[in-house]
Amino acid sequence: MKDTYGMIKLFFKFFWLSVMLVAFYFLFFHKFEDYRSEIPEKYIRPGETAESFDLMAFTFYYSDGLRLIPEDRKIRIEDNPLALAGRVLNEYMKGPENTDLFMTLPEKTLVRNFFLLDNVLYIDFSREIQSNYLGGIIPELHAIYGIVNTVCQVGAVESVKFLINGEDTSKLISHLFTGEPVSPDNNLIHRF
Amino acid sequence: MGQKKSVLLILVLLASLVFSYDTIQVIVNEITFTGMIDNGVVYLPVPEICNHFNIRYGYFPDTGIIAINYNNKMISTVVGQREVIINNEIAQLETPPVVIERKVYLPVKFFTKFIDMRVSWQPEEFQKKATIEKLVYRETELGLNLFVLADKSFSKNEYIISREKDTLILTFPNTNISDSDTYLEYPDKFIQGININNEDNRGTVIINFVQNFEIEAGPVVNPTGLLVRATQKIASNDFPENIIIPAAPLDTQELEKLYSDEFSKEIPDENTVEVEVAVIAKDDFKLKSDKLELTYNADLLTGIISDTEELEKSDFELNFQQLPNIQDSFIENIDDIILDQKAIDPGTAERDFLNEKKIVIDPGHGGDDNGIVKFGVFEKDINLALSRKIYRKLIEKGAVVFLTRSGNSSVSDENRAFTGNSNKADLFVSVHCGASLNPQIKGFSIFHYSDPVLESRKDTIASNKGVQDEISAEKILMELKRIAVIEESRKFGKILSSHIVDDLGFVERMFNSGNFQILRDLSMPAVILETNMITNSEISALLREDSVQEKIADTIVKACERYFAAGAEL
Numbered sequence: 001m002k003d004t005y006g007m008i009k010l011f012f013k014f015f016w017l018s019v020m021l022v023a024f025y026f027l028f029f030h031k032f033e034d035y036r037s038e039i040p041e042k043y044i045r046p047g048e049t050a051e052s053f054d055l056m057a058f059t060f061y062y063s064d065g066l067r068l069i070p071e072d073r074k075i076r077i078e079d080n081p082l083a084l085a086g087r088v089l090n091e092y093m094k095g096p097e098n099t100d101l102f103m104t105l106p107e108k109t110l111v112r113n114f115f116l117l118d119n120v121l122y123i124d125f126s127r128e129i130q131s132n133y134l135g136g137i138i139p140e141l142h143a144i145y146g147i148v149n150t151v152c153q154v155g156a157v158e159s160v161k162f163l164i165n166g167e168d169t170s171k172l173i174s175h176l177f178t179g180e181p182v183s184p185d186n187n188l189i190h191r192f
Numbered sequence: 193m194g195q196k197k198s199v200l201l202i203l204v205l206l207a208s209l210v211f212s213y214d215t216i217q218v219i220v221n222e223i224t225f226t227g228m229i230d231n232g233v234v235y236l237p238v239p240e241i242c243n244h245f246n247i248r249y250g251y252f253p254d255t256g257i258i259a260i261n262y263n264n265k266m267i268s269t270v271v272g273q274r275e276v277i278i279n280n281e282i283a284q285l286e287t288p289p290v291v292i293e294r295k296v297y298l299p300v301k302f303f304t305k306f307i308d309m310r311v312s313w314q315p316e317e318f319q320k321k322a323t324i325e326k327l328v329y330r331e332t333e334l335g336l337n338l339f340v341l342a343d344k345s346f347s348k349n350e351y352i353i354s355r356e357k358d359t360l361i362l363t364f365p366n367t368n369i370s371d372s373d374t375y376l377e378y379p380d381k382f383i384q385g386i387n388i389n390n391e392d393n394r395g396t397v398i399i400n401f402v403q404n405f406e407i408e409a410g411p412v413v414n415p416t417g418l419l420v421r422a423t424q425k426i427a428s429n430d431f432p433e434n435i436i437i438p439a440a441p442l443d444t445q446e447l448e449k450l451y452s453d454e455f456s457k458e459i460p461d462e463n464t465v466e467v468e469v470a471v472i473a474k475d476d477f478k479l480k481s482d483k484l485e486l487t488y489n490a491d492l493l494t495g496i497i498s499d500t501e502e503l504e505k506s507d508f509e510l511n512f513q514q515l516p517n518i519q520d521s522f523i524e525n526i527d528d529i530i531l532d533q534k535a536i537d538p539g540t541a542e543r544d545f546l547n548e549k550k551i552v553i554d555p556g557h558g559g560d561d562n563g564i565v566k567f568g569v570f571e572k573d574i575n576l577a578l579s580r581k582i583y584r585k586l587i588e589k590g591a592v593v594f595l596t597r598s599g600n601s602s603v604s605d606e607n608r609a610f611t612g613n614s615n616k617a618d619l620f621v622s623v624h625c626g627a628s629l630n631p632q633i634k635g636f637s638i639f640h641y642s643d644p645v646l647e648s649r650k651d652t653i654a655s656n657k658g659v660q661d662e663i664s665a666e667k668i669l670m671e672l673k674r675i676a677v678i679e680e681s682r683k684f685g686k687i688l689s690s691h692i693v694d695d696l697g698f699v700e701r702m703f704n705s706g707n708f709q710i711l712r713d714l715s716m717p718a719v720i721l722e723t724n725m726i727t728n729s730e731i732s733a734l735l736r737e738d739s740v741q742e743k744i745a746d747t748i749v750k751a752c753e754r755y756f757a758a759g760a761e762l
Contacts, residue, residue: 136627
């Protein structure tokens with residue numbers, strides 16, 4: 001038994017020595033060469049490379065049941081404010097990434113149309129915003145101000161006017177008056 | 193041997209009693225399953241739930257191992273042991289899994305903790321047995337109102353109505369009808385006979401009507417029970433002769449004269465006179481005026497004895513407000529039963545800060561607009577029940593109170609505001625229930641109107657007060673009043689909030705201003721109160737209790753009193 005143990009010890013001595021030698025070689029003497037594609041560049045189709053665009057940080061507001069909680073997202077920069085608002089709306093309707101947060105708008109609500117007029121963004125919602133609404137004032141405040149506080153970060157948008165199925169309504173959901181354009185309300189946002 | 197056998201028998205019986213399980217209907221992710229109750233712990237069947245939600249699971253009876261694969265989580269546990277292994281980490285269960293009738297059951301906490309499921313069950317009140325106390329008959333202009341008075345109000349699922357020509361069969365499952373002779377005191381004009389059955393845990397009332405009436409039925413909140421309304425078909429013009437159609441409304445002065453003349457002739461010397469209060473039906477005066485005062489000559493009438501109670505004052509006041517037309521309201525005030533007018537003692541009334549104050553209580557939603565619907569509770573019903581309690585308590589304190597709706601009717605926001613403005617009210621309280629997307633949140637919230645642009649201009653408006661131009665001066669006054677209303681609303685809201693926190697122990701979730709449709713047009717201090725979140729199952733069961741509603745009503749009345757005591761500046 002003792003002999004075999006001594007053999008194993010000897011084997012490990014040589015093993016560690018060889019490992020150290022190899023590592024030493026790779027650290028100081030070996031030169032890594034870059035991998036080069038063998039296909040000439042002219043044969044690569046231009047469509048295969050992704051078009052590069054700049055992203056900007058944007059804060060989205062979703063509900064935790066009590067307050068509006070900010071969530072940072074990246075949005076593609078657009079020069080046209082209407083196009084930027086469209087990208088923001090599109091991204092907002094996807095819902096929160098944080099699973100603890102809730103989508104502020106009722107289920108199956110769709111944005112039918114939107115347009116910008118005199119710094120007021122008109123958003124036309126489908127009928128589901130009323131019919132699928134579950135009730136209560138706090139969810140209603142969040143549904144309205146979640147989207148208003150988010151969209152009003154676009155420079156040219158100062159307030160939001162809501163429409164339902166293309167019609168002007170004095171009440172978007174149940175309690176709040178939305179006959180006039182709605183400006184953002186920062187009291188509803190949670191302060192960390 | 194005989195003794196041993198009997199002991200064994202008793203033991204077996206006891207064991208069977210101990211090991212018999214109660215079942216309960218549990219709602220998991222909005223789908224109902226049958227669960228078991230053992231030692232106060234609710235267990236759910238694993239195979240049914242896993243099959244329904246497509247969760248892969250396995251149960252090995254030899255070793256008692258249960259394995260569940262959910263969202264790439266490998267969860268395993270053993271029957272009778274508390275350890276749960278989730279992806280090689282050990283967690284503890286409070287109660288171990290059990291096997292009942294060859295089926296594996298896991299405690300509810302397992303599903304909420306390890307598999308993110310929303311579990312709830314209907315509170316006990318739904319399964320509570322009801323008792324029908326008596327039947328009360330009230331004749332109306334067009335037919336008969338029949339109240340089935342019970343210790344709870346029957347919602348739509350809790351009674352079955354069937355009819356064959358003249359007979360109407362009302363079936364109440366899970367209900368017992370108490371023995372009473374009042375069933376037989378039916379009016380012969382409308383009803384031929386009544387039969388009552390108590391069989392198989394269900395109560396049946398069979399009513400034989402004289403003719404083919406139109407029947408409507410619906411729950412009644414106060415007093416609790418069911419209202420059955422039998423009315424004459426209006427299309428058929430053959431009114432039976434014995435139905436009395438009341439004459440045109442009487443003038444109050446005429447009535448007073450009539451009564452004083454009659455009594456002065458007959459019994460001029462005696463101090464007490466018996467008057468049948470039923471003669472003075474509310475409907476006779478409803479059309480006459482918003483507020484009706486009946487004043488009797490104090491020398492003649494020192495006491496009015498009704499068939500139910502004795503009123504000691506010579507003067508008593510009946511305050512009726514002009515109610516909006518109720519079209520299809522099943523829940524409505526039953527005047528004859530709950531009309532307990534109490535004489536106001538002038539001694540206490542003088543000290544009362546609420547005396548003569550006009551307050552509007554606005555029960556939110558109603559009619560087609562149910563408000564929040566959760567756990568089988570409609571927000572509109574809770575709002576109405578609570579508002580009625582506040583109404584009664586305020587009336588007792590001597591205030592003049594208006595309800596924007598008295599039954600289950602839909603009233604537009606403009607009409608609600610109109611009730612406040614036309615009566616020149618001093619205070620407006622809109623009663624609502626709260627909701628949250630997160631069902632765990634509890635607490636109340638208060639909202640008031642605000643106009644940030646106007647409030648920011650307050651100083652400039654005040655400095656322009658001495659303007660010569662009449663029109664602009666008027667406008668400035670209007671704007672100043674508007675600002676004062678907003679400030680008073682905020683003040684009342686804060687008083688109300690502090691009272692609710694102190695007396696009821698609810699948490700304040702939000703005190704915010706907003707552009708609310710009802711509050712916009714009001715020219716008096718006004719708030720919207722969300723009493724608590726009925727999206728929480730505990731709160732939902734709590735708010736339905738009468739005693740809790742009484743407490744909340746007390747608190748609101750106290751807050752009103754405190755507000756007027758502090759000196760309302762409008």
